[in-house]
Amino acid sequence: xxxxxxxxxxxxxxxxGWTRSADVIVVGSGIAGLAVAMHARRAGLSVLVVTxxxxxxxxxxxxxGGIAAAxxxxxxxxxxxxxxxxxGAGLCDVAAVDVLVNDGPRAINDLLAWGTQFDxxxxxxxxLTREGGHHRRRIAHAGGDATGAEIVRxxxxxxxxxxxxxxxEHALALDLLTDVRGNVQGLTLHVIGEGQQDxxxxxxxxxxxxxxxxxxxxxSASTNPTVATGDGVALGLRGGAIAAxxxxxxxxxxxxxxxxxxxxxxxxxxxxxxxxxxxLVDDDGVRFMLDEHPLAELAPRDVVAKAIMRRMRATGSxxxxxxxxxxxxxxxxxxxPTILASTRTHGIDPVTDLVPVGPAQHYTSGGLRTDTWGRxxxxxxxxxxxxxxxxxxxANRLASNSLLEGLVFADRIGQLLASGLPERAExxxxxxxxxxxxxxxxxxxxxxxxxxxxxxxxxQSIGEAQRxxxxxxxxxxxxxxxxxxxxxxxxASTIATGAQLRCETRxxxxxxxxxxxxxxxxxxRILTRLRPDGTLAVDYEPLATMAAEQGQxxx
Ligand code: SIN
Numbered sequence: 048x049x050x051x052x053x054x055x056x057x058x059x060x061x062x063x064g065w066t067r068s069a070d071v072i073v074v075g076s077g078i079a080g081l082a083v084a085m086h087a088r089r090a091g092l093s094v095l096v097v098t099x100x101x102x103x104x105x106x107x108x109x110x111x112g113g114i115a116a117a118x119x120x121x122x123x124x125x126x127x128x129x130x131x132x133x134x135g136a137g138l139c140d141v142a143a144v145d146v147l148v149n150d151g152p153r154a155i156n157d158l159l160a161w162g163t164q165f166d167x168x169x170x171x172x173x174x175l176t177r178e179g180g181h182h183r184r185r186i187a188h189a190g191g192d193a194t195g196a197e198i199v200r201x202x203x204x205x206x207x208x209x210x211x212x213x214x215x216e217h218a219l220a221l222d223l224l225t226d227v228r229g230n231v232q233g234l235t236l237h238v239i240g241e242g243q244q245d246x247x248x249x250x251x252x253x254x255x256x257x258x259x260x261x262x263x264x265x266x267s268a269s270t271n272p273t274v275a276t277g278d279g280v281a282l283g284l285r286g287g288a289i290a291a292x293x294x295x296x297x298x299x300x301x302x303x304x305x306x307x308x309x310x311x312x313x314x315x316x317x318x319x320x321x322x323x324x325x326x327l328v329d330d331d332g333v334r335f336m337l338d339e340h341p342l343a344e345l346a347p348r349d350v351v352a353k354a355i356m357r358r359m360r361a362t363g364s365x366x367x368x369x370x371x372x373x374x375x376x377x378x379x380x381x382x383x384p385t386i387l388a389s390t391r392t393h394g395i396d397p398v399t400d401l402v403p404v405g406p407a408q409h410y411t412s413g414g415l416r417t418d419t420w421g422r423x424x425x426x427x428x429x430x431x432x433x434x435x436x437x438x439x440x441x442a443n444r445l446a447s448n449s450l451l452e453g454l455v456f457a458d459r460i461g462q463l464l465a466s467g468l469p470e471r472a473e474x475x476x477x478x479x480x481x482x483x484x485x486x487x488x489x490x491x492x493x494x495x496x497x498x499x500x501x502x503x504x505x506x507q508s509i510g511e512a513q514r515x516x517x518x519x520x521x522x523x524x525x526x527x528x529x530x531x532x533x534x535x536x537x538x539a540s541t542i543a544t545g546a547q548l549r550c551e552t553r554x555x556x557x558x559x560x561x562x563x564x565x566x567x568x569x570x571x572r573i574l575t576r577l578r579p580d581g582t583l584a585v586d587y588e589p590l591a592t593m594a595a596e597q598g599q600x601x602x
Contacts, residue, residue: 053581077107079432079453080258086461110195111317113188116151135441136554178446180347223286224474230426277538279434292413294545299409325371442554485522
């Protein structure tokens with residue numbers, strides 16, 4: 048494939064200086080990783096959780112809106128299923144969606160049992176809100192708009208009290224260790240620690256669960272925290288796992304606009320604010336979403352993001368405005384304390400001011416391809432949460448389905464592990480391919496992806512991004528900056544490859560040169576894997592079921 052850099056098939060790391068063993072290794076400490084740990088432990092297995100920063104540092108803690116499930120009396124898994132399929136724009140895996148919506152309410156009960164304090168209504172039931180694409184109030188939330196932080200608080204406390212779960216912080220996973228049959232037997236990692244477990248080590252287990260979250264740092268501006276460098280997807284690809292749907296990057300429509308040059312993690316203004324009645328206006332005060340979709344501001348996220356982009360182009364403005372001045376001050380204070388604090392920090396008071404907002408990278412609907420039990424194509428390797436592609440999101444994730452996906456599929460992985468661990472065997476040496484990316488190239492990598500593979504894409508813009516990626520300098524110095532930047536390049540190349548091949552507009556993939564959804568050719572997933580020579584191989588997965596109920600509208 049032209050314009051795509053050669054990618055390393057293993058990171059250049061020193062020989063492991065120490066070894067540890069467990070039944071299950073979980074990489075990542077967001078909702079998916081911690082839930083897998085809890086479920087595996089419930090099955091009596093010893094669990095090692097490795098996480099690259101502090102245990103609380105991942106994306107989950109930043110989730111504002113909440114977690115969706117059919118909990119209300121007027122709701123049902125069937126209604127949740129329908130909204131999920133419509134948002135997924137024809138590319139959902141229907142069997143996986145069925146698992147998600149049917150197991151959803153039970154998964155919320157797990158969170159309650161682990162001590163999560165959700166917000167309550169006046170009758171003492173769970174307070175439920177709406178977000179884009181949902182036809183019912185089905186989003187449970189906590190601390191107003193601090194749902195993720197409360198979930199992490201409760202789960203970290205549970206894990207800390209569980210002596211069968213060991214957590215190693217500041218541990219960057221490097222490469223999978225595999226046996227002669229190619230099955231996973233653990234991984235290498237680099238730990239910034241003290242004492243015996245410092246530097247590069249090996250952790251051994253016949254089951255490894257990747258739950259490393261998002262890839263936001265591939266782009267210049269994202270709602271994701273700085274740890275979101277796509278490590279799990281890159282590590283999985285190096286270990287022979289297949290990635291799918293990587294071109295479907297979701298851009299959240301309402302991220303606080305801090306100026307055209309703003310980079311790094313950007314403040315989110317939750318869809319729940321629109322769910323409670325705030326609306327979008329352009330520079331002339333026109334409420335443009337009314338003409339765009341029957342659900343107006345609560346249309347699926349890709350519809351709103353595209354409408355905002357079109358309006359910004361039409362008016363020549365760099366952002367639109369969110370108007371929540373008619374919500375009461377009490378609502379802002381108690382329902383959206385996090386957003387109120389963050390907007391006020393930037394000198395904007397949503398009680399009295401319009402809030403400037405625009406789209407920024409938020410979520411990756413694709414990831415390492417799994418079945419409905421979280422299994423990848425590599426024996427003993429599982430993926431869970433945002434770094435996985437179970438198929439529930441299709442071409443566009445329905446708001447607040449991601450925390451639920453992590454929970455539900457963590458439970459499934461736990462059930463499978465409880466029925467028996469894969470066989471243990473000795474790992475075998477693999478050749479070390481050189482080719483780390485120079486960490487100084489990180490900003491150029493992010494700019495290339497933001498310029499060429501962002502909300503709006505074309506053959507020309509993606510091709511230019513691919514050329515810029517291929518020209519990034521290599522660096523010889525192993526270490527966290529180079530390993531992370533190499534992971535970013537692997538993920539960026541995979542996204543660009545999918546985006547270039549998918550010659551249609553569908554869900555969160557918007558091609559300026561192919562305006563319509565093309566079900567004749569593109570009712571299939573793009574699968575990517577890394578060949579031993581460091582090039583990307585592409586294959587296609589036809590969808591087993593293309594239910595008529597999946598969204599049929601070109602937007
Ligand atoms: C939001 O609160 O708007 C984000 C929720 C999500 O991404 O699911």
